[in-house]
Amino acid sequence: EPEVTQTPSHQVTQMGQEVILRCVPISNHLYFYWYRQILGQKVEFLVSFYNNEISEKSEIFDDQFSVERPDGSNFTLKIRSTKLEDSAMYFCASNPDRTDTQYFGPGTRLTVL
Amino acid sequence: AQSVTQLDSQVPVFEEAPVELRCNYSSSVSVYLFWYVQYPNQGLQLLLKYLSGSTLVKSINGFEAEFNKSQTSFHLRKPSVHISDTAEYFCAVSIIQGAQKLVFGQGTRLTINP
Numbered sequence: 534e535p536e537v538t539q540t541p542s543h544q545v546t547q548m549g550q551e552v553i554l555r556c557v558p559i560s561n562h563l564y565f566y567w568y569r570q571i572l573g574q575k576v577e578f579l580v581s582f583y584n585n586e587i588s589e590k591s592e593i594f595d596d597q598f599s600v601e602r603p604d605g606s607n608f609t610l611k612i613r614s615t616k617l618e619d620s621a622m623y624f625c626a627s628n629p630d631r632t633d634t635q636y637f638g639p640g641t642r643l644t645v646l
Numbered sequence: 647a648q649s650v651t652q653l654d655s656q657v658p659v660f661e662e663a664p665v666e667l668r669c670n671y672s673s674s675v676s677v678y679l680f681w682y683v684q685y686p687n688q689g690l691q692l693l694l695k696y697l698s699g700s701t702l703v704k705s706i707n708g709f710e711a712e713f714n715k716s717q718t719s720f721h722l723r724k725p726s727v728h729i730s731d732t733a734e735y736f737c738a739v740s741i742i743q744g745a746q747k748l749v750f751g752q753g754t755r756l757t758i759n760p
Contacts (some may be wrong), residue, residue, distance in 0.1 A: 566747070
């Protein structure tokens with residue numbers, strides 16, 4: 534069964550460094566999402582992406598964040614200058630149609646020191 | 647804006663006992679409703695969803711949830727749990743019109759004791 538994959542599974546970085554989290558959505562899916570979950574808190578929506586542009590973003594998704602689909606398979610989340618409060622589990626999701634079930638990847642745990 | 651409340655952060659039950667995980671939502675527009683499950687060290691997996699039609703929806707592993715519009719609830723139930731049901735369960739909503747972001751509740755950790 535096709536699945537969403539994410540790399541790396543765990544990323545440790547120093548405050549102020551740039552990180553890129555990578556996702557490979559399911560191949561025939563057209564809508565892509567990033568969510569995050571700070572330890573002990575809710576899963577929060579960050580951004581949705583369709584047709585090579587952002588379709589919606591939350592207030593968390595400020596200028597430090599960007600997303601890109603650099604080729605036909607990858608979907609990336611970049612944080613330009615990480616802060617301690619960016620430490621969280623980041624989940625990628627995709628669906629073939631915006632009304633369909635979102636399929637989630639296993640997540641990348643980002644630790645900012 | 648939408649919000650989801652899961653009243654119980656942790657629910658311990660004995661194996662083969664029934665369980666109910668509660669979920670209430672708030673929205674000024676119509677929503678779709680979802681339950682996702684997260685097993686240890688894994689991602690979120692869809693357990694079941696309500697889009698329209700029958701208000702009682704069922705999963706393949708014995709869970710069911712009932713949409714109650716008047717009480718704005720979507721509680722998850724299972725008549726007899728197994729050790730393998732140990733996981734965190736998340737209730738979520740998305741609006742029917744427009745963007746499809748999921749709004750999640752805080753999650754309920756279900757622990758099954760032998």
